[in-house]
Amino acid sequence: DVKVTQSSRYLVKRTGEKVFLECVQDMDHENMFWYRQDPGLGLRLIYFSYDVKMKEKGDIPEGYSVSREKKERFSLILESASTNQTSMYLCASSSSGGTAYEQYFGPGTRLTVT
Amino acid sequence: GIQVEQSPPDLILQEGANSTLRCNFSDSVNNLQWFHQNPWGQLINLFYIPSGTKQNGRLSATTVATERYSLLYISSSQTTDSGVYFCAYTGGFKTIFGAGTRLFVKA
Numbered sequence: 033d034v035k036v037t038q039s040s041r042y043l044v045k046r047t048g049e050k051v052f053l054e055c056v057q058d059m060d061h062e063n064m065f066w067y068r069q070d071p072g073l074g075l076r077l078i079y080f081s082y083d084v085k086m087k088e089k090g091d092i093p094e095g096y097s098v099s100r101e102k103k104e105r106f107s108l109i110l111e112s113a114s115t116n117q118t119s120m121y122l123c124a125s126s127s128s129g130g131t132a133y134e135q136y137f138g139p140g141t142r143l144t145v146t
Numbered sequence: 147g148i149q150v151e152q153s154p155p156d157l158i159l160q161e162g163a164n165s166t167l168r169c170n171f172s173d174s175v176n177n178l179q180w181f182h183q184n185p186w187g188q189l190i191n192l193f194y195i196p197s198g199t200k201q202n203g204r205l206s207a208t209t210v211a212t213e214r215y216s217l218l219y220i221s222s223s224q225t226t227d228s229g230v231y232f233c234a235y236t237g238g239f240k241t242i243f244g245a246g247t248r249l250f251v252k253a
Contacts, residue, residue, distance in 0.1 A: 074243055135179065135236065
């Protein structure tokens with residue numbers, strides 16, 4: 033079974049703090065994604081990566097950056113957390129071959145910025 | 147771009163009842179996934195079903211790509227089936243999710 037893990041289930045941070053959200057997958061997937069999910073807005077893509085050290089902006093990259101130094105790990109960074117970044121963050125991965133469209137999600141991190 | 151619509155938006159069932167959830171897409175698709183988001187927020191893969199029919203226990207799904215829809219069947223529902231069900235289509239690196247069907251199964 034594909035396993036995607038995220039570093040924290042719940043996180044509380046203060047405004048202005050630098051926040052790191054970590055995601056690790058164990059299926060040697062090339063593609064990794066970060067989404068945020070908010071009531072009424074659905075899932076929105078923040079960033080994705082299709083290879084080590086490669087990254088592409090999604091629909092809402094402002095206020096975020098990412099890092100992918102190893103194939104299995106994709107980090108989301110909030111450089112200076114703000115209250116409007118309070119949200120559920122979901123990481124996903126997929127293969128580039130075969131069923132490339134099949135995404136697998138981690139358990140999510142509920143981030144609260146106070 | 148392709149639009150994905152789900153119906154019904156909300157559904158309340160008595161435990162043991164059967165249900166059908168629908169996903170319509172605005173154009174032909176070559177891939178489709180169904181997910182269940184549990185009350186803790188995790189999105190769990192149910193089916194990857196670009197066409198045809200698949201079954202997994204009490205759940206089954208059918209996609210008719212030429213008619214632009216997919217159906218998710220839940221039989222003998224249980225309280226643990228509660229949550230939100232999403233269908234999603236991926237084009238390139240972008241995944242389009244439907245708005246979801248919120249299911250509550252009463253004991």
